[in-house]
Amino acid sequence: MDEGTQGHDPIVVMEDITKRYGEVVALEDVTLELRRNEVLALAGDNGAGKSTLIKCLAGAVRPDDGTIRVDGEVVEMDSPRTAKRLGIETTFQDLAVAGNLTVTQNVFLGRERASGPGGLFGILDKSSMRRRARELLEELEIGVDVEEKVSNLSGGERQLVSISRTLLSDPKIVIMDEPTSALSVEGAERVLDLIDRMQAQGISIILISHNLDHIRRAADRVQILHQGTDAGVLDGATVTQDEIVKRMVAGKPSSEDERHAAVD
Amino acid sequence: MSSSAVDVSVVRRRLTLMELSRYGPVIGLIGLYVAFTLLNDRFLTVQNQVNVLQQVSIIGIMAIGVTFPILCAEIDLSIAQVMEVAGLTMATLAVGARLFEGSALPVPAAILGGLLLAAAFGTLSGYVTARFGVPSFMTTLAVLFLADGLGLIVSGNRPIIGLPASLTGVGGSRVFGFPSIVIVFAVLLVLSQLLLSYTRFGLYIYAVGGDRTAAERMGIDVMTVRMGTLVISSLFAAVAGLVTLGRIGSAVPTMGAGLLLPPIAAVILGGADLFGGSGNMVGTLVGVLILGVLQNGLNLLGVDPAGQLVAQGIVLMLAVLANVLGRD
Numbered sequence: 001m002d003e004g005t006q007g008h009d010p011i012v013v014m015e016d017i018t019k020r021y022g023e024v025v026a027l028e029d030v031t032l033e034l035r036r037n038e039v040l041a042l043a044g045d046n047g048a049g050k051s052t053l054i055k056c057l058a059g060a061v062r063p064d065d066g067t068i069r070v071d072g073e074v075v076e077m078d079s080p081r082t083a084k085r086l087g088i089e090t091t092f093q094d095l096a097v098a099g100n101l102t103v104t105q106n107v108f109l110g111r112e113r114a115s116g117p118g119g120l121f122g123i124l125d126k127s128s129m130r131r132r133a134r135e136l137l138e139e140l141e142i143g144v145d146v147e148e149k150v151s152n153l154s155g156g157e158r159q160l161v162s163i164s165r166t167l168l169s170d171p172k173i174v175i176m177d178e179p180t181s182a183l184s185v186e187g188a189e190r191v192l193d194l195i196d197r198m199q200a201q202g203i204s205i206i207l208i209s210h211n212l213d214h215i216r217r218a219a220d221r222v223q224i225l226h227q228g229t230d231a232g233v234l235d236g237a238t239v240t241q242d243e244i245v246k247r248m249v250a251g252k253p254s255s256e257d258e259r260h261a262a263v264d
Numbered sequence: 265m266s267s268s269a270v271d272v273s274v275v276r277r278r279l280t281l282m283e284l285s286r287y288g289p290v291i292g293l294i295g296l297y298v299a300f301t302l303l304n305d306r307f308l309t310v311q312n313q314v315n316v317l318q319q320v321s322i323i324g325i326m327a328i329g330v331t332f333p334i335l336c337a338e339i340d341l342s343i344a345q346v347m348e349v350a351g352l353t354m355a356t357l358a359v360g361a362r363l364f365e366g367s368a369l370p371v372p373a374a375i376l377g378g379l380l381l382a383a384a385f386g387t388l389s390g391y392v393t394a395r396f397g398v399p400s401f402m403t404t405l406a407v408l409f410l411a412d413g414l415g416l417i418v419s420g421n422r423p424i425i426g427l428p429a430s431l432t433g434v435g436g437s438r439v440f441g442f443p444s445i446v447i448v449f450a451v452l453l454v455l456s457q458l459l460l461s462y463t464r465f466g467l468y469i470y471a472v473g474g475d476r477t478a479a480e481r482m483g484i485d486v487m488t489v490r491m492g493t494l495v496i497s498s499l500f501a502a503v504a505g506l507v508t509l510g511r512i513g514s515a516v517p518t519m520g521a522g523l524l525l526p527p528i529a530a531v532i533l534g535g536a537d538l539f540g541g542s543g544n545m546v547g548t549l550v551g552v553l554i555l556g557v558l559q560n561g562l563n564l565l566g567v568d569p570a571g572q573l574v575a576q577g578i579v580l581m582l583a584v585l586a587n588v589l590g591r592d
Binding site for chain 2: 111120122
């Protein structure tokens with residue numbers, strides 16, 4: 001294991017994560033290492049355990065076994081709140097944007113800037129939120145009007161809004177669950193561009209995707225899961241589609257017993 | 265690509281329909297004003313317009329209240345009976361009659377008693393709906409029967425007369441020559457619009473009404489928001505009950521009869537989305553006025569109540585059609 005982390009400055013290390021749902025083993029001794037400022041793709045067939053694994057990191061699921069380290073410290077990831085406090089943000093596969101609200105309202109949904117009485121009766125500071133949202137979208141070069149209702153946006157633009165929302169709190173790590181699925185070619189391209197820009201800003205990213213072209217376009221390394229087990233890590237720049245598919249379908253080749261051997 | 269031309273025309277058609285559903289109610293109201301002004305010279309007089317406002321105030325207050333659950337993709341079918349039981353409770357408490365024989369309370373306490381009872385009903389239907397996922401049209405239907413029965417128990421199924429002047433004064437007096445009931449309506453309307461536009465709660469009503477899953481995902485306390493809207497509509501129904509005491513000078517066990525559907529119709533006439541997430545109090549005011557002006561104008565023209573109902577039915581059908589076609 002150690003040879004995999006030496007000299008690479010990992011920001012997250014999930015070690016020997018195991019999660020069972022009754023008889024079903026969703027994850028078995030899976031290890032994932034996210035290096036500082038890299039884009040790590042997480043690939044695998046349906047039911048391979050991708051979602052469960054990132055939910056463990058996002059605090060939405062508690063693993064039965066294994067440890068999670070963030071910046072070298074072992075952490076108890078007991079709730080989504082804890083994950084957010086540690087600088088980990090997640091975008092959801094089903095977007096979680098409300099179409100009847102504006103871009104600004106969606107960006108700030110659940111953490112509005114408000115004054116006066118707290119809680120539900122706080123008075124919204126609309127102009128400040130609008131300014132910040134505009135600033136954020138400009139920084140990310142997302143050409144969307146912050147006053148626009150989200151239902152008037154394209155699928156790609158909605159995804160951009162959903163992602164930009166995670167950046168409001170200056171996260172260190174952003175997890176993206178299938179951000180490019182269900183998007184047009186142009187929409188996916190804009191999302192992949194945004195991922196590049198986020199990386200340039202120093203954010204470390206875990207990208208779950210089914211699309212092998214998108215993985216190769218965006219990812220520095222590819223972690224593959226097969227039926228809840230670790231199927232190895234491949235280099236994003238040189239990996240072939242065949243190699244990814246082979247491991248997604250059949251798992252780690254038996255010749256490769258040492259973890260991470262393909263990369264290190 | 266050839267499909268882009270098709271897309272543009274679809275977008276255009278959708279836009280005009282959306283604009284129609286947005287401005288349709290206002291255009292409709294203006295049309296009614298123009299028509300009735302031309303047809304009858306008694307329509308556009310200060311006296312008659314004050315009459316219209318007075319006539320729509322009770323339905324208007326209930327309509328403002330029920331706008332909250334409708335925006336949140338809920339419905340409250342108990343408003344008429346809650347209005348009744350709250351009014352009856354305030355009256356019997358203030359007089360010390362029937363169920364509360366011999367234990368008269370000061371008027372403010374009597375009013376508070378009616379409001380608390382209404383809030384309890386709203387909390388009950390709201391809790392069962394938000395906590396257990398029973399649709400609000402079922403829980404508020406149950407509360408409709410509960411409130412109806414309790415109203416009969418409280419009042420002994422007989423009118424309560426001899427109400428204190430300070431109780432009937434809320435809805436039955438004049439302030440600078442203007443009916444107090446209209447002032448109550450106006451104040452509640454403004455406060456409600458401010459609540460919707462400027463508070464977190466207002467924003468969350470739209471968020472939950474538009475996409476409950478997204479709202480949940482973003483950490484919004486969806487249960488409290490849904491419950492809150494039903495508590496508010498019950499409270500507004502209770503205020504409607506209070507001002508009704510002033511309007512008719514007594515408390516009558518059947519005073520809520522026929523007052524369930526007009527407020528809901530008014531909200532939809534005003535352009536609120538039938539399925540939640542869009543609409544506002546200004547729209548509800550327009551809807552209330554459309555119903556009121558239609559009735560008043562037809563009255564002046566000598567159309568009998570049967571004809572008025574037919575006219576209201578036609579207008580409502582056109583409104584819901586525009587509402588559904590204009591959905592985005």
